[in-house]
Amino acid sequence: MKEEVYCYTCGNPRGDLTEWRCKSCGGAYTLEHDNLFSQSKIINSRFNMWRYADALSPSIRENPVTLGEGCTPLINPITPNIHFKLEYVMPTASFKDRGSSAVVSYVRSLMKRKKIRGVVEDSSGNAGASITAYSSFLGIECRVYVPKGSVGHKVKQIEQLGGRVEEVDGSREDAAKKAQEAKDPYLYIGHAWSPYFIEGIKTLAYEVVEQLKWSIPEVIYLPAASGTLLLGVIYGYKTLLNSGVIEKCPKIVAVQQQEVSTIHDTFYGLPSHRSTYSGIADALNVKNPPRLNEIITELRKVGGEVKTVRRSEIIRAARELGLMGMHVEYSAAVAYAAFRKKLEDFIYSDTEAVIILTGSGLKSI
Numbered sequence: 275m276k277e278e279v280y281c282y283t284c285g286n287p288r289g290d291l292t293e294w295r296c297k298s299c300g301g302a303y304t305l306e307h308d309n310l311f312s313q314s315k316i317i318n319s320r321f322n323m324w325r326y327a328d329a330l331s332p333s334i335r336e337n338p339v340t341l342g343e344g345c346t347p348l349i350n351p352i353t354p355n356i357h358f359k360l361e362y363v364m365p366t367a368s369f370k371d372r373g374s375s376a377v378v379s380y381v382r383s384l385m386k387r388k389k390i391r392g393v394v395e396d397s398s399g400n401a402g403a404s405i406t407a408y409s410s411f412l413g414i415e416c417r418v419y420v421p422k423g424s425v426g427h428k429v430k431q432i433e434q435l436g437g438r439v440e441e442v443d444g445s446r447e448d449a450a451k452k453a454q455e456a457k458d459p460y461l462y463i464g465h466a467w468s469p470y471f472i473e474g475i476k477t478l479a480y481e482v483v484e485q486l487k488w489s490i491p492e493v494i495y496l497p498a499a500s501g502t503l504l505l506g507v508i509y510g511y512k513t514l515l516n517s518g519v520i521e522k523c524p525k526i527v528a529v530q531q532q533e534v535s536t537i538h539d540t541f542y543g544l545p546s547h548r549s550t551y552s553g554i555a556d557a558l559n560v561k562n563p564p565r566l567n568e569i570i571t572e573l574r575k576v577g578g579e580v581k582t583v584r585r586s587e588i589i590r591a592a593r594e595l596g597l598m599g600m601h602v603e604y605s606a607a608v609a610y611a612a613f614r615k616k617l618e619d620f621i622y623s624d625t626e627a628v629i630i631l632t633g634s635g636l637k638s639i
């Protein structure tokens with residue numbers, strides 16, 4: 275079975291199994307393998323994302339590190355054609371668990387060849403907590419670098435799960451740089467950089483297709499920040515298309531908040547809008563996503579769109595979701611905030627839509 279890891283920007287192949295970025299141009303790595311998706315190869319005894327192990331990369335699928343992630347509900351509180359995918363119903367209450375399960379499974383496969391005492395990440399948010407949970411389950415350390423003064427439930431969640439929070443005097447970027455200095459026997463596995471993280475997210479596309487009885491929705495709304503969710507979903511549908519399971523990809527609508535809209539502005543060729551402000555959707559305050567070029571290219575290839583929403587629209591969307599029984603954080607509510615502007619078009623038609631709800635509201639009480 276073929277598995278290739280190479281730089282998305284310059285095509286340079288990865289030199290070493292532990293390299294996290296391209297040595298030639300500094301770009302992010304992407305992963306390609308020839309495992310296609312087959313309905314007959316779904317492992318029905320597994321009620322987690324590893325039921326699709328046959329379609330995942332050879333280096334992660336043999337010994338999955340799983341906390342039962344995936345198999346999240348798809349519900350229809352408004353009309354039967356409007357589906358909400360509850361990705362916050364996960365072991366650490368965010369969609370990141372799909373990616374963490376995959377990337378920590380990769381670490382486990384590396385441990386057969388080299389000594390790894392722990393992993394290093396740079397997120398004070400959902401990814402930090404998620405990577406920590408899977409590292410603790412595997413029995414290795416997890417160090418999470420955060421800017422000094424980071425507080426809140428997400429940092430507490432990292433600590434409660436056994437992660438070591440390392441405060442860095444400086445910005446979010448300074449924390450990332452410090453994390454990236456990790457040396458043996460510690461391994462940097464930044465979620466925005468790891469192609470295995472995105473490999474895990476592909477299972478979200480597989481799951482939605484299975485839940486919709488092998489049909490595809492017309493459109494999928496999802497929040498976008500570092501783009502791992504966006505790329506994972508696009509790559510998942512591409513695999514389904516290449517496997518002959520579906521005949522076309524759904525339209526992907528990526529949603530950002532107005533204050534931090536790098537993907538939106540780049541996609542539409544608008545003047546760089548890298549505001550010094552942060553938005554209310556804290557998980558989406560990513561001003562310089564490492565995979566920006568890949569995000570724009572892949573989104574254009576599938577005919578996607580990017581929307582932005584205002585703070586007041588996010589607050590209203592979160593409240594409306596709550597009144598329908600879905601308690602999500604603001605970063606998840608942005609997808610519905612954009613969708614609800616088109617709500618009537620869907621209520622009075624049979625057109626199917628999926629809105630992905632990424633993080634639990636319990637994280638920000």
Ligand SMILES: [Zn+2]
Nearest residue numbers: 281284296299
């Ligand atoms: Zn490169």
